[in-house]
Amino acid sequence: MLKKALLALPVAMALGATAHAEKPPEEVLQGLIDAIDSTYLTQSEMNIMMMPDNPALWVGMDGEDLFHTPRGPNNVSMEACDFGKGPGVLEGAYVEMPRYFEDTGKVMDLETRIVHCMTEVQGFDPDDPAVTRRHGSGSDHMKIQTYIAMQSNGMEWNNPLEHPLEQAMRDAGEVLFARRAGMSDFNCYACHGETGKRVRASQLPAVDVPEEWTKAISWPAHRVGHDNVRSSQHRVRGCYYQMRQPGMLAGSDASIALISYWTDLARGQPAVLPDMKR
């Protein structure tokens, strides 16, 4: 197994054997930058330069260990888990989530599917910290999410909408996106409705510019300001906080509906995984 002693090598190279990447994430991002004129995509030269040494790459390497090691009361590895393309198949799995899973009859995003795998396949108690700790680079969740997501780097977002429940969740997510509530009357369009907008110094991605939106939804990403790798669910929570609305419960059907819609908005654009954000 790869260990941190390899730090001298560029991390991306060390990971080359496992990460799906004809192009490393920084080149995927460069392709988007070349395709359109966008203040959002180019806002941090520093981050773009740092991407070959993205700390999230290390978090993903830890995730690789965790994923392939037999764990939990049942002592099985996550290779036994189906992320949509069959047990243990990770290449391209994440860009096709959220999706409907027959074994649960539900539409699930990556995070809820990992929870399912931990509790149902590995046998972890739902209250075990491995299951409940969702945030921070040191959490099992972020490590495993990052590892799985990296196997979709450069691939096009393409969450399936064939199943009626997939379509229903996507459509409800569209309503949630537009839904105003709370002390500020905000919906997601208030800040993400138009390209070239800033909240204070932060350049915002626009929902109707897919080249921007694909980077926006490319989580896990190392958030420089937080010095931690963050997830989609964490981002959703942050935006509702700014909107003066209550936090979405992690893994709630509402959060999965929202993520189904936001993934649909980036359909056909390549994912930047892992990404770096401000």
Add this chain to the structure above:
Amino acid sequence: MFKKTPMAAGVAAFATLLFAGGSAVADTGNGYAVDYTAMTPHELAEYLIFEANDGGGFNLSQEMQEGGTARDRMQQDELQIACSLIDNADPDPETAAAIREAAGESIVYPEGGIQLGDWERGRELAWSGFGYRVGHNYDDHDARPVGGTCYNCHQMATDRTGGNVGPNLTGYGKTRGTSEAVLKYAYDMIYNPHVYFPCTHMPRFGASGFLDDESIADIMAYMFDPESPVNE
């Protein structure tokens, strides 16, 4: 017009109707308590907020600074419903007219007319993003005054970086003067901007109770006082 509607109650009743009773995943392929595909997107969204996941998809029990719980805050009033338009569309002309009229009726002017307060306090309030945030990092209103978040969306004085979601307000008082009409327009914009821009994304700082009279007067002083750095 523009009252909160008891939407959640309606959805709850609807959900009960849909509950077929014990239909296992194996039979129907539906792992949810109710059939999501039998609802309209709008009904499903309301259900996901207020009912799904044993009591709602958000942390709805938390107490809010304005009183009530998060469940109450997530209820929409009529304006919020009318302006929740898919694809950020504009309201149709009839709706827009109704919104403007209702917004006009909502505006309450201070006794003795519109006043300019303390621009220095207004400067801090226009900058501050504190207030009414809930969830994992709850704003305690006893600790600090509620800010106006104006700089999130507007450039004002140039000594601090403002956003550009709204127009640049640098030199606002200097270029427009302080006639009664100008002050009224600015007051209306802060109190309820839907009177001029139906379905604007700028919050209703007066009508919602977000800012009190004193804070509005102070922020207006920041915009209009000749001493204020906005008008340098």
